[in-house]
Amino acid sequence: MTTPPRYPTGGPAGLPASQTHVCTWHPDRGTALACTRCGRPACPECLTPASVGFHCRACVAEAQANYRPPRTVAGSRLGQRPVVSMVLIGLNLVAFLATAVQARSAMDLSDSGLYQRGALIPIEVSSGEYWRLLTAGFLHANLIHIATNMISLYILGIPLERILGRGRFLLIYLLSLLGASVSVLLFSAPFVPTIGASGAIYGLMGALLVTFKRLRYELRPLLIVLALNIYVTFQFSGISWQGHLGGLVVGAVVGAAMVYPPPESRRTWQWGTAIGVVVVLVGLAVLRDAQLGEWFCLYDTRGISCVPAH
Ligand SMILES: [Zn+2]
Ligand SMILES: [Zn+2]
Incomplete structure:
Protein backbone atom coordinates (compact mmCIF):
# COMPACT_ATOMS: atom_id res chain seq x y z
CA MET A 1 0.00 0.00 0.00
CA THR A 2 1.36 3.41 -1.01
CA THR A 3 0.76 6.65 0.83
CA PRO A 4 -1.05 9.34 -1.17
CA PRO A 5 1.12 12.37 -2.12
CA ARG A 6 1.05 15.16 0.40
CA TYR A 7 0.09 18.61 -0.84
CA PRO A 8 0.64 21.77 1.13
CA THR A 9 -2.48 22.85 2.91
CA GLY A 10 -3.55 25.75 5.00
CA GLY A 11 -2.53 29.17 3.75
CA PRO A 12 -4.29 32.39 4.72
CA ALA A 13 -7.47 30.54 5.66
CA GLY A 14 -5.49 28.21 7.89
CA LEU A 15 -7.37 25.06 6.98
CA PRO A 16 -6.41 22.14 9.20
CA ALA A 17 -4.90 19.29 7.22
CA SER A 18 -7.16 16.70 8.75
CA GLN A 19 -10.41 18.41 7.77
CA THR A 20 -11.92 17.42 4.47
CA HIS A 21 -13.50 20.20 2.43
CA LEU A 33 -6.05 21.08 -0.09
CA ALA A 34 -6.56 24.81 -0.50
CA CYS A 35 -5.20 27.68 -2.55
CA THR A 36 -2.14 29.23 -0.88
CA ARG A 37 -3.25 32.69 -2.06
CA CYS A 38 -6.99 32.95 -1.32
CA GLY A 39 -7.57 29.89 0.84
CA ARG A 40 -10.40 28.42 -1.27
CA PRO A 41 -10.55 24.63 -0.92
CA ALA A 42 -9.66 22.96 -4.22
CA CYS A 43 -8.89 19.50 -5.58
CA PRO A 44 -5.43 18.71 -7.09
CA GLU A 45 -6.85 19.21 -10.61
CA CYS A 46 -7.85 22.78 -9.76
CA LEU A 47 -4.49 23.76 -8.26
CA THR A 48 -1.41 24.93 -10.17
CA PRO A 49 2.09 24.95 -8.66
CA ALA A 50 3.17 28.52 -7.92
CA SER A 51 6.44 30.01 -6.72
CA VAL A 52 5.06 29.60 -3.21
CA GLY A 53 2.58 26.73 -2.77
CA PHE A 54 -0.33 26.16 -5.13
CA HIS A 55 -2.80 28.62 -6.70
CA CYS A 56 -6.44 27.86 -7.52
CA ARG A 57 -8.20 28.43 -10.88
CA ALA A 58 -9.60 31.80 -9.79
CA CYS A 59 -6.23 33.15 -8.66
CA VAL A 60 -4.45 31.92 -11.83
CA ALA A 61 -7.13 33.56 -14.03
CA GLU A 62 -6.85 36.82 -12.07
CA ALA A 63 -3.06 36.85 -12.45
CA GLN A 64 -3.38 36.28 -16.21
CA ALA A 65 -5.93 39.10 -16.54
CA ASN A 66 -3.58 41.47 -14.72
CA TYR A 67 -0.57 40.53 -16.85
CA ARG A 68 0.77 43.47 -18.91
CA PRO A 69 3.23 42.69 -21.69
CA PRO A 70 6.53 44.53 -21.17
CA ARG A 71 6.72 48.00 -22.74
CA THR A 72 9.58 50.31 -23.62
CA VAL A 73 10.15 53.70 -22.00
CA ALA A 74 7.98 55.28 -24.74
CA GLY A 75 5.16 52.75 -24.20
CA SER A 76 5.87 50.70 -27.32
CA ARG A 77 5.69 46.90 -27.49
CA LEU A 78 9.03 45.08 -27.35
CA GLY A 79 10.50 43.23 -30.30
CA GLN A 80 8.95 45.21 -33.17
CA ARG A 81 10.86 45.00 -36.43
CA PRO A 82 12.21 48.39 -37.58
CA VAL A 83 10.11 48.51 -40.74
CA VAL A 84 9.84 52.32 -40.96
CA SER A 85 13.63 52.84 -41.01
CA MET A 86 13.97 50.37 -43.87
CA VAL A 87 11.05 51.91 -45.82
CA LEU A 88 12.56 55.41 -45.42
CA ILE A 89 15.93 54.15 -46.67
CA GLY A 90 14.13 52.49 -49.60
CA LEU A 91 12.28 55.73 -50.50
CA ASN A 92 15.53 57.72 -50.46
CA LEU A 93 17.27 55.13 -52.65
CA VAL A 94 14.38 55.07 -55.16
CA ALA A 95 14.36 58.88 -55.31
CA PHE A 96 18.15 58.88 -55.80
CA LEU A 97 17.98 56.32 -58.63
CA ALA A 98 15.22 58.30 -60.36
CA THR A 99 17.20 61.55 -60.08
CA ALA A 100 20.41 59.85 -61.26
CA VAL A 101 18.63 58.39 -64.29
CA GLN A 102 17.19 61.84 -65.14
CA ALA A 103 20.56 63.56 -64.70
CA ARG A 104 22.43 60.68 -66.42
CA SER A 105 24.98 60.88 -63.60
CA ALA A 106 25.49 59.59 -60.06
CA MET A 107 27.88 62.36 -59.04
CA ASP A 108 25.98 65.54 -59.97
CA LEU A 109 22.20 65.38 -59.88
CA SER A 110 21.44 69.08 -60.05
CA ASP A 111 20.60 68.77 -63.75
CA SER A 112 17.47 66.67 -63.15
CA GLY A 113 13.81 67.68 -63.12
CA LEU A 114 13.22 66.00 -59.76
CA TYR A 115 16.04 68.01 -58.20
CA GLN A 116 14.86 71.29 -59.72
CA ARG A 117 11.23 70.71 -58.74
CA GLY A 118 11.94 69.13 -55.35
CA ALA A 119 14.93 70.93 -53.78
CA LEU A 120 14.27 73.38 -50.98
CA ILE A 121 14.73 76.85 -52.45
CA PRO A 122 13.22 79.40 -50.04
CA ILE A 123 12.18 81.76 -52.82
CA GLU A 124 10.29 78.96 -54.60
CA VAL A 125 8.54 77.94 -51.37
CA SER A 126 7.38 81.50 -50.84
CA SER A 127 6.12 81.47 -54.45
CA GLY A 128 3.71 78.66 -53.56
CA GLU A 129 5.72 75.45 -54.02
CA TYR A 130 5.24 74.23 -50.47
CA TRP A 131 5.90 70.57 -51.31
CA ARG A 132 9.61 71.43 -51.43
CA LEU A 133 9.62 71.55 -47.60
CA LEU A 134 9.00 67.78 -47.65
CA THR A 135 10.50 66.54 -50.93
CA ALA A 136 13.93 68.12 -50.31
CA GLY A 137 14.40 65.67 -47.43
CA PHE A 138 14.26 62.72 -49.84
CA LEU A 139 16.67 64.06 -52.49
CA HIS A 140 20.47 63.83 -52.55
CA ALA A 141 23.15 65.55 -54.58
CA ASN A 142 25.48 62.65 -55.31
CA LEU A 143 26.50 59.12 -54.39
CA ILE A 144 28.62 60.10 -51.37
CA HIS A 145 25.84 62.33 -50.03
CA ILE A 146 23.22 59.56 -50.12
CA ALA A 147 25.64 56.88 -48.89
CA THR A 148 26.63 58.81 -45.75
CA ASN A 149 23.04 59.78 -44.99
CA MET A 150 21.63 56.28 -45.45
CA ILE A 151 24.37 54.72 -43.29
CA SER A 152 23.54 57.28 -40.57
CA LEU A 153 19.81 56.64 -40.95
CA TYR A 154 20.43 52.90 -40.56
CA ILE A 155 22.71 53.24 -37.52
CA LEU A 156 20.57 55.81 -35.66
CA GLY A 157 17.13 54.81 -36.94
CA ILE A 158 17.02 51.14 -36.03
CA PRO A 159 17.73 51.46 -32.27
CA LEU A 160 15.46 54.51 -32.00
CA GLU A 161 12.58 52.81 -33.83
CA ARG A 162 12.90 49.75 -31.57
CA ILE A 163 12.50 51.97 -28.50
CA LEU A 164 9.84 54.39 -29.79
CA GLY A 165 7.83 52.00 -31.98
CA ARG A 166 6.94 52.61 -35.62
CA GLY A 167 4.36 55.38 -35.33
CA ARG A 168 6.35 57.57 -32.93
CA PHE A 169 9.54 57.00 -34.92
CA LEU A 170 7.87 58.09 -38.17
CA LEU A 171 6.43 61.14 -36.38
CA ILE A 172 9.91 62.14 -35.13
CA TYR A 173 11.39 61.67 -38.58
CA LEU A 174 8.77 63.75 -40.39
CA LEU A 175 8.64 66.52 -37.77
CA SER A 176 12.46 66.76 -37.76
CA LEU A 177 12.42 66.94 -41.55
CA LEU A 178 9.87 69.77 -41.37
CA GLY A 179 11.86 71.49 -38.61
CA ALA A 180 15.02 71.29 -40.72
CA SER A 181 13.21 72.68 -43.78
CA VAL A 182 11.63 75.57 -41.88
CA SER A 183 15.03 76.38 -40.36
CA VAL A 184 16.54 76.50 -43.87
CA LEU A 185 13.61 78.64 -45.03
CA LEU A 186 14.30 81.08 -42.20
CA PHE A 187 18.09 81.25 -42.14
CA SER A 188 19.47 80.16 -45.52
CA ALA A 189 20.07 82.34 -48.56
CA PRO A 190 16.73 82.59 -50.42
CA PHE A 191 18.06 81.49 -53.83
CA VAL A 192 20.27 78.58 -52.72
CA PRO A 193 18.86 75.04 -53.06
CA THR A 194 19.17 72.67 -50.09
CA ILE A 195 18.55 68.92 -50.22
CA GLY A 196 19.21 65.78 -48.20
CA ALA A 197 17.89 63.63 -45.39
CA SER A 198 20.47 64.91 -42.92
CA GLY A 199 18.09 67.38 -41.22
CA ALA A 200 15.75 64.51 -40.35
CA ILE A 201 18.73 62.35 -39.36
CA TYR A 202 19.94 65.06 -36.98
CA GLY A 203 16.42 64.85 -35.52
CA LEU A 204 16.92 61.13 -34.89
CA MET A 205 20.21 61.97 -33.18
CA GLY A 206 18.47 64.52 -30.93
CA ALA A 207 15.74 62.03 -30.04
CA LEU A 208 18.28 59.27 -29.42
CA LEU A 209 20.28 61.56 -27.11
CA VAL A 210 17.28 62.36 -24.86
CA THR A 211 16.19 58.70 -24.94
CA PHE A 212 19.65 57.50 -23.90
CA LYS A 213 19.71 60.15 -21.16
CA ARG A 214 16.29 58.99 -19.92
CA LEU A 215 17.45 55.35 -19.89
CA ARG A 216 20.72 56.38 -18.20
CA TYR A 217 22.74 54.85 -21.04
CA GLU A 218 26.30 55.94 -21.68
CA LEU A 219 26.00 59.20 -23.65
CA ARG A 220 29.65 59.72 -24.58
CA PRO A 221 29.67 57.67 -27.85
CA LEU A 222 26.60 59.53 -29.12
CA LEU A 223 28.01 62.91 -28.12
CA ILE A 224 31.26 62.14 -29.95
CA VAL A 225 29.30 61.22 -33.11
CA LEU A 226 27.27 64.42 -32.74
CA ALA A 227 30.38 66.57 -32.19
CA LEU A 228 32.06 65.06 -35.26
CA ASN A 229 28.95 65.74 -37.33
CA ILE A 230 28.69 69.32 -36.12
CA TYR A 231 32.39 69.84 -36.88
CA VAL A 232 31.89 68.50 -40.43
CA THR A 233 28.77 70.67 -40.80
CA PHE A 234 30.68 73.87 -40.11
CA GLN A 235 33.96 72.82 -41.74
CA PHE A 236 32.74 72.23 -45.27
CA SER A 237 30.73 74.63 -47.36
CA GLY A 238 27.60 73.36 -49.04
CA ILE A 239 26.37 71.62 -45.88
CA SER A 240 23.28 73.16 -44.37
CA TRP A 241 23.93 73.89 -40.70
CA GLN A 242 20.53 75.60 -40.63
CA GLY A 243 18.79 72.34 -41.55
CA HIS A 244 20.88 70.30 -39.14
CA LEU A 245 20.17 72.62 -36.22
CA GLY A 246 16.40 72.74 -36.91
CA GLY A 247 16.22 68.94 -37.17
CA LEU A 248 18.28 68.40 -34.01
CA VAL A 249 16.14 70.74 -31.88
CA VAL A 250 12.80 69.35 -33.09
CA GLY A 251 13.97 65.73 -32.68
CA ALA A 252 15.18 66.37 -29.14
CA VAL A 253 12.01 68.23 -28.07
CA VAL A 254 9.54 65.72 -29.52
CA GLY A 255 11.70 62.81 -28.36
CA ALA A 256 11.76 64.15 -24.80
CA ALA A 257 7.94 64.39 -24.84
CA MET A 258 7.84 60.70 -25.80
CA VAL A 259 10.21 59.21 -23.22
CA TYR A 260 10.04 61.46 -20.15
CA PRO A 261 6.34 61.68 -19.14
CA PRO A 262 4.89 58.91 -16.92
CA PRO A 263 2.72 56.28 -18.71
CA GLU A 264 -0.61 57.81 -17.61
CA SER A 265 0.05 61.21 -19.21
CA ARG A 266 2.31 60.03 -22.05
CA ARG A 267 -0.25 60.32 -24.86
CA THR A 268 -1.21 63.85 -23.85
CA TRP A 269 2.42 64.98 -23.79
CA GLN A 270 3.28 63.28 -27.09
CA TRP A 271 0.34 64.67 -29.02
CA GLY A 272 0.40 68.07 -27.33
CA THR A 273 4.09 68.52 -28.16
CA ALA A 274 3.76 67.22 -31.73
CA ILE A 275 0.81 69.53 -32.47
CA GLY A 276 2.58 72.46 -30.76
CA VAL A 277 5.71 71.89 -32.88
CA VAL A 278 3.66 71.77 -36.09
CA VAL A 279 1.81 74.99 -35.16
CA VAL A 280 5.07 76.82 -34.40
CA LEU A 281 6.80 75.57 -37.58
CA VAL A 282 3.84 76.38 -39.84
CA GLY A 283 3.53 79.81 -38.19
CA LEU A 284 7.23 80.57 -38.80
CA ALA A 285 6.97 79.33 -42.40
CA VAL A 286 3.94 81.56 -43.05
CA LEU A 287 5.77 84.62 -41.64
CA ARG A 288 8.90 83.95 -43.72
CA ASP A 289 6.71 83.26 -46.75
CA ALA A 290 5.10 86.69 -46.48
CA GLN A 291 8.53 88.29 -46.02
CA LEU A 292 10.09 86.68 -49.12
CA GLY A 293 7.14 87.30 -51.43
CA GLU A 294 6.41 85.83 -54.85
CA TRP A 295 9.10 85.26 -57.45
CA PHE A 296 9.37 83.75 -60.90
CA CYS A 297 12.38 81.46 -61.39
CA LEU A 298 14.09 79.80 -64.34
CA TYR A 299 16.66 76.99 -64.33
CA ASP A 300 19.44 76.69 -66.85
CA THR A 301 23.01 75.42 -67.00
CA ARG A 302 24.20 78.36 -64.89
CA GLY A 303 21.75 77.49 -62.12
CA ILE A 304 18.66 79.32 -60.98
CA SER A 305 17.69 82.90 -61.85
CA CYS A 306 14.62 84.61 -60.36
CA VAL A 307 12.73 87.86 -60.79
CA PRO A 308 9.95 89.26 -58.55
CA ALA A 309 6.54 88.15 -59.84
CA HIS A 310 4.99 91.59 -59.42
ZN1 LIG B 1 -7.02 31.13 -4.95
ZN1 LIG C 1 -11.64 20.76 -8.44
Whole structure:
Protein backbone atom coordinates (compact mmCIF):
# COMPACT_ATOMS: atom_id res chain seq x y z
CA MET A 1 0.00 0.00 0.00
CA THR A 2 1.36 3.41 -1.01
CA THR A 3 0.76 6.65 0.83
CA PRO A 4 -1.05 9.34 -1.17
CA PRO A 5 1.12 12.37 -2.12
CA ARG A 6 1.05 15.16 0.40
CA TYR A 7 0.09 18.61 -0.84
CA PRO A 8 0.64 21.77 1.13
CA THR A 9 -2.48 22.85 2.91
CA GLY A 10 -3.55 25.75 5.00
CA GLY A 11 -2.53 29.17 3.75
CA PRO A 12 -4.29 32.39 4.72
CA ALA A 13 -7.47 30.54 5.66
CA GLY A 14 -5.49 28.21 7.89
CA LEU A 15 -7.37 25.06 6.98
CA PRO A 16 -6.41 22.14 9.20
CA ALA A 17 -4.90 19.29 7.22
CA SER A 18 -7.16 16.70 8.75
CA GLN A 19 -10.41 18.41 7.77
CA THR A 20 -11.92 17.42 4.47
CA HIS A 21 -13.50 20.20 2.43
CA VAL A 22 -15.31 20.21 -0.89
CA CYS A 23 -13.52 21.54 -4.00
CA THR A 24 -14.87 24.96 -4.96
CA TRP A 25 -15.18 23.90 -8.61
CA HIS A 26 -16.08 20.22 -8.12
CA PRO A 27 -18.81 19.92 -5.45
CA ASP A 28 -18.63 16.13 -5.66
CA ARG A 29 -14.94 15.99 -4.70
CA GLY A 30 -13.69 16.15 -1.16
CA THR A 31 -10.24 17.69 -0.59
CA ALA A 32 -7.84 18.57 2.20
CA LEU A 33 -6.05 21.08 -0.09
CA ALA A 34 -6.56 24.81 -0.50
CA CYS A 35 -5.20 27.68 -2.55
CA THR A 36 -2.14 29.23 -0.88
CA ARG A 37 -3.25 32.69 -2.06
CA CYS A 38 -6.99 32.95 -1.32
CA GLY A 39 -7.57 29.89 0.84
CA ARG A 40 -10.40 28.42 -1.27
CA PRO A 41 -10.55 24.63 -0.92
CA ALA A 42 -9.66 22.96 -4.22
CA CYS A 43 -8.89 19.50 -5.58
CA PRO A 44 -5.43 18.71 -7.09
CA GLU A 45 -6.85 19.21 -10.61
CA CYS A 46 -7.85 22.78 -9.76
CA LEU A 47 -4.49 23.76 -8.26
CA THR A 48 -1.41 24.93 -10.17
CA PRO A 49 2.09 24.95 -8.66
CA ALA A 50 3.17 28.52 -7.92
CA SER A 51 6.44 30.01 -6.72
CA VAL A 52 5.06 29.60 -3.21
CA GLY A 53 2.58 26.73 -2.77
CA PHE A 54 -0.33 26.16 -5.13
CA HIS A 55 -2.80 28.62 -6.70
CA CYS A 56 -6.44 27.86 -7.52
CA ARG A 57 -8.20 28.43 -10.88
CA ALA A 58 -9.60 31.80 -9.79
CA CYS A 59 -6.23 33.15 -8.66
CA VAL A 60 -4.45 31.92 -11.83
CA ALA A 61 -7.13 33.56 -14.03
CA GLU A 62 -6.85 36.82 -12.07
CA ALA A 63 -3.06 36.85 -12.45
CA GLN A 64 -3.38 36.28 -16.21
CA ALA A 65 -5.93 39.10 -16.54
CA ASN A 66 -3.58 41.47 -14.72
CA TYR A 67 -0.57 40.53 -16.85
CA ARG A 68 0.77 43.47 -18.91
CA PRO A 69 3.23 42.69 -21.69
CA PRO A 70 6.53 44.53 -21.17
CA ARG A 71 6.72 48.00 -22.74
CA THR A 72 9.58 50.31 -23.62
CA VAL A 73 10.15 53.70 -22.00
CA ALA A 74 7.98 55.28 -24.74
CA GLY A 75 5.16 52.75 -24.20
CA SER A 76 5.87 50.70 -27.32
CA ARG A 77 5.69 46.90 -27.49
CA LEU A 78 9.03 45.08 -27.35
CA GLY A 79 10.50 43.23 -30.30
CA GLN A 80 8.95 45.21 -33.17
CA ARG A 81 10.86 45.00 -36.43
CA PRO A 82 12.21 48.39 -37.58
CA VAL A 83 10.11 48.51 -40.74
CA VAL A 84 9.84 52.32 -40.96
CA SER A 85 13.63 52.84 -41.01
CA MET A 86 13.97 50.37 -43.87
CA VAL A 87 11.05 51.91 -45.82
CA LEU A 88 12.56 55.41 -45.42
CA ILE A 89 15.93 54.15 -46.67
CA GLY A 90 14.13 52.49 -49.60
CA LEU A 91 12.28 55.73 -50.50
CA ASN A 92 15.53 57.72 -50.46
CA LEU A 93 17.27 55.13 -52.65
CA VAL A 94 14.38 55.07 -55.16
CA ALA A 95 14.36 58.88 -55.31
CA PHE A 96 18.15 58.88 -55.80
CA LEU A 97 17.98 56.32 -58.63
CA ALA A 98 15.22 58.30 -60.36
CA THR A 99 17.20 61.55 -60.08
CA ALA A 100 20.41 59.85 -61.26
CA VAL A 101 18.63 58.39 -64.29
CA GLN A 102 17.19 61.84 -65.14
CA ALA A 103 20.56 63.56 -64.70
CA ARG A 104 22.43 60.68 -66.42
CA SER A 105 24.98 60.88 -63.60
CA ALA A 106 25.49 59.59 -60.06
CA MET A 107 27.88 62.36 -59.04
CA ASP A 108 25.98 65.54 -59.97
CA LEU A 109 22.20 65.38 -59.88
CA SER A 110 21.44 69.08 -60.05
CA ASP A 111 20.60 68.77 -63.75
CA SER A 112 17.47 66.67 -63.15
CA GLY A 113 13.81 67.68 -63.12
CA LEU A 114 13.22 66.00 -59.76
CA TYR A 115 16.04 68.01 -58.20
CA GLN A 116 14.86 71.29 -59.72
CA ARG A 117 11.23 70.71 -58.74
CA GLY A 118 11.94 69.13 -55.35
CA ALA A 119 14.93 70.93 -53.78
CA LEU A 120 14.27 73.38 -50.98
CA ILE A 121 14.73 76.85 -52.45
CA PRO A 122 13.22 79.40 -50.04
CA ILE A 123 12.18 81.76 -52.82
CA GLU A 124 10.29 78.96 -54.60
CA VAL A 125 8.54 77.94 -51.37
CA SER A 126 7.38 81.50 -50.84
CA SER A 127 6.12 81.47 -54.45
CA GLY A 128 3.71 78.66 -53.56
CA GLU A 129 5.72 75.45 -54.02
CA TYR A 130 5.24 74.23 -50.47
CA TRP A 131 5.90 70.57 -51.31
CA ARG A 132 9.61 71.43 -51.43
CA LEU A 133 9.62 71.55 -47.60
CA LEU A 134 9.00 67.78 -47.65
CA THR A 135 10.50 66.54 -50.93
CA ALA A 136 13.93 68.12 -50.31
CA GLY A 137 14.40 65.67 -47.43
CA PHE A 138 14.26 62.72 -49.84
CA LEU A 139 16.67 64.06 -52.49
CA HIS A 140 20.47 63.83 -52.55
CA ALA A 141 23.15 65.55 -54.58
CA ASN A 142 25.48 62.65 -55.31
CA LEU A 143 26.50 59.12 -54.39
CA ILE A 144 28.62 60.10 -51.37
CA HIS A 145 25.84 62.33 -50.03
CA ILE A 146 23.22 59.56 -50.12
CA ALA A 147 25.64 56.88 -48.89
CA THR A 148 26.63 58.81 -45.75
CA ASN A 149 23.04 59.78 -44.99
CA MET A 150 21.63 56.28 -45.45
CA ILE A 151 24.37 54.72 -43.29
CA SER A 152 23.54 57.28 -40.57
CA LEU A 153 19.81 56.64 -40.95
CA TYR A 154 20.43 52.90 -40.56
CA ILE A 155 22.71 53.24 -37.52
CA LEU A 156 20.57 55.81 -35.66
CA GLY A 157 17.13 54.81 -36.94
CA ILE A 158 17.02 51.14 -36.03
CA PRO A 159 17.73 51.46 -32.27
CA LEU A 160 15.46 54.51 -32.00
CA GLU A 161 12.58 52.81 -33.83
CA ARG A 162 12.90 49.75 -31.57
CA ILE A 163 12.50 51.97 -28.50
CA LEU A 164 9.84 54.39 -29.79
CA GLY A 165 7.83 52.00 -31.98
CA ARG A 166 6.94 52.61 -35.62
CA GLY A 167 4.36 55.38 -35.33
CA ARG A 168 6.35 57.57 -32.93
CA PHE A 169 9.54 57.00 -34.92
CA LEU A 170 7.87 58.09 -38.17
CA LEU A 171 6.43 61.14 -36.38
CA ILE A 172 9.91 62.14 -35.13
CA TYR A 173 11.39 61.67 -38.58
CA LEU A 174 8.77 63.75 -40.39
CA LEU A 175 8.64 66.52 -37.77
CA SER A 176 12.46 66.76 -37.76
CA LEU A 177 12.42 66.94 -41.55
CA LEU A 178 9.87 69.77 -41.37
CA GLY A 179 11.86 71.49 -38.61
CA ALA A 180 15.02 71.29 -40.72
CA SER A 181 13.21 72.68 -43.78
CA VAL A 182 11.63 75.57 -41.88
CA SER A 183 15.03 76.38 -40.36
CA VAL A 184 16.54 76.50 -43.87
CA LEU A 185 13.61 78.64 -45.03
CA LEU A 186 14.30 81.08 -42.20
CA PHE A 187 18.09 81.25 -42.14
CA SER A 188 19.47 80.16 -45.52
CA ALA A 189 20.07 82.34 -48.56
CA PRO A 190 16.73 82.59 -50.42
CA PHE A 191 18.06 81.49 -53.83
CA VAL A 192 20.27 78.58 -52.72
CA PRO A 193 18.86 75.04 -53.06
CA THR A 194 19.17 72.67 -50.09
CA ILE A 195 18.55 68.92 -50.22
CA GLY A 196 19.21 65.78 -48.20
CA ALA A 197 17.89 63.63 -45.39
CA SER A 198 20.47 64.91 -42.92
CA GLY A 199 18.09 67.38 -41.22
CA ALA A 200 15.75 64.51 -40.35
CA ILE A 201 18.73 62.35 -39.36
CA TYR A 202 19.94 65.06 -36.98
CA GLY A 203 16.42 64.85 -35.52
CA LEU A 204 16.92 61.13 -34.89
CA MET A 205 20.21 61.97 -33.18
CA GLY A 206 18.47 64.52 -30.93
CA ALA A 207 15.74 62.03 -30.04
CA LEU A 208 18.28 59.27 -29.42
CA LEU A 209 20.28 61.56 -27.11
CA VAL A 210 17.28 62.36 -24.86
CA THR A 211 16.19 58.70 -24.94
CA PHE A 212 19.65 57.50 -23.90
CA LYS A 213 19.71 60.15 -21.16
CA ARG A 214 16.29 58.99 -19.92
CA LEU A 215 17.45 55.35 -19.89
CA ARG A 216 20.72 56.38 -18.20
CA TYR A 217 22.74 54.85 -21.04
CA GLU A 218 26.30 55.94 -21.68
CA LEU A 219 26.00 59.20 -23.65
CA ARG A 220 29.65 59.72 -24.58
CA PRO A 221 29.67 57.67 -27.85
CA LEU A 222 26.60 59.53 -29.12
CA LEU A 223 28.01 62.91 -28.12
CA ILE A 224 31.26 62.14 -29.95
CA VAL A 225 29.30 61.22 -33.11
CA LEU A 226 27.27 64.42 -32.74
CA ALA A 227 30.38 66.57 -32.19
CA LEU A 228 32.06 65.06 -35.26
CA ASN A 229 28.95 65.74 -37.33
CA ILE A 230 28.69 69.32 -36.12
CA TYR A 231 32.39 69.84 -36.88
CA VAL A 232 31.89 68.50 -40.43
CA THR A 233 28.77 70.67 -40.80
CA PHE A 234 30.68 73.87 -40.11
CA GLN A 235 33.96 72.82 -41.74
CA PHE A 236 32.74 72.23 -45.27
CA SER A 237 30.73 74.63 -47.36
CA GLY A 238 27.60 73.36 -49.04
CA ILE A 239 26.37 71.62 -45.88
CA SER A 240 23.28 73.16 -44.37
CA TRP A 241 23.93 73.89 -40.70
CA GLN A 242 20.53 75.60 -40.63
CA GLY A 243 18.79 72.34 -41.55
CA HIS A 244 20.88 70.30 -39.14
CA LEU A 245 20.17 72.62 -36.22
CA GLY A 246 16.40 72.74 -36.91
CA GLY A 247 16.22 68.94 -37.17
CA LEU A 248 18.28 68.40 -34.01
CA VAL A 249 16.14 70.74 -31.88
CA VAL A 250 12.80 69.35 -33.09
CA GLY A 251 13.97 65.73 -32.68
CA ALA A 252 15.18 66.37 -29.14
CA VAL A 253 12.01 68.23 -28.07
CA VAL A 254 9.54 65.72 -29.52
CA GLY A 255 11.70 62.81 -28.36
CA ALA A 256 11.76 64.15 -24.80
CA ALA A 257 7.94 64.39 -24.84
CA MET A 258 7.84 60.70 -25.80
CA VAL A 259 10.21 59.21 -23.22
CA TYR A 260 10.04 61.46 -20.15
CA PRO A 261 6.34 61.68 -19.14
CA PRO A 262 4.89 58.91 -16.92
CA PRO A 263 2.72 56.28 -18.71
CA GLU A 264 -0.61 57.81 -17.61
CA SER A 265 0.05 61.21 -19.21
CA ARG A 266 2.31 60.03 -22.05
CA ARG A 267 -0.25 60.32 -24.86
CA THR A 268 -1.21 63.85 -23.85
CA TRP A 269 2.42 64.98 -23.79
CA GLN A 270 3.28 63.28 -27.09
CA TRP A 271 0.34 64.67 -29.02
CA GLY A 272 0.40 68.07 -27.33
CA THR A 273 4.09 68.52 -28.16
CA ALA A 274 3.76 67.22 -31.73
CA ILE A 275 0.81 69.53 -32.47
CA GLY A 276 2.58 72.46 -30.76
CA VAL A 277 5.71 71.89 -32.88
CA VAL A 278 3.66 71.77 -36.09
CA VAL A 279 1.81 74.99 -35.16
CA VAL A 280 5.07 76.82 -34.40
CA LEU A 281 6.80 75.57 -37.58
CA VAL A 282 3.84 76.38 -39.84
CA GLY A 283 3.53 79.81 -38.19
CA LEU A 284 7.23 80.57 -38.80
CA ALA A 285 6.97 79.33 -42.40
CA VAL A 286 3.94 81.56 -43.05
CA LEU A 287 5.77 84.62 -41.64
CA ARG A 288 8.90 83.95 -43.72
CA ASP A 289 6.71 83.26 -46.75
CA ALA A 290 5.10 86.69 -46.48
CA GLN A 291 8.53 88.29 -46.02
CA LEU A 292 10.09 86.68 -49.12
CA GLY A 293 7.14 87.30 -51.43
CA GLU A 294 6.41 85.83 -54.85
CA TRP A 295 9.10 85.26 -57.45
CA PHE A 296 9.37 83.75 -60.90
CA CYS A 297 12.38 81.46 -61.39
CA LEU A 298 14.09 79.80 -64.34
CA TYR A 299 16.66 76.99 -64.33
CA ASP A 300 19.44 76.69 -66.85
CA THR A 301 23.01 75.42 -67.00
CA ARG A 302 24.20 78.36 -64.89
CA GLY A 303 21.75 77.49 -62.12
CA ILE A 304 18.66 79.32 -60.98
CA SER A 305 17.69 82.90 -61.85
CA CYS A 306 14.62 84.61 -60.36
CA VAL A 307 12.73 87.86 -60.79
CA PRO A 308 9.95 89.26 -58.55
CA ALA A 309 6.54 88.15 -59.84
CA HIS A 310 4.99 91.59 -59.42
ZN1 LIG B 1 -7.02 31.13 -4.95
ZN1 LIG C 1 -11.64 20.76 -8.44
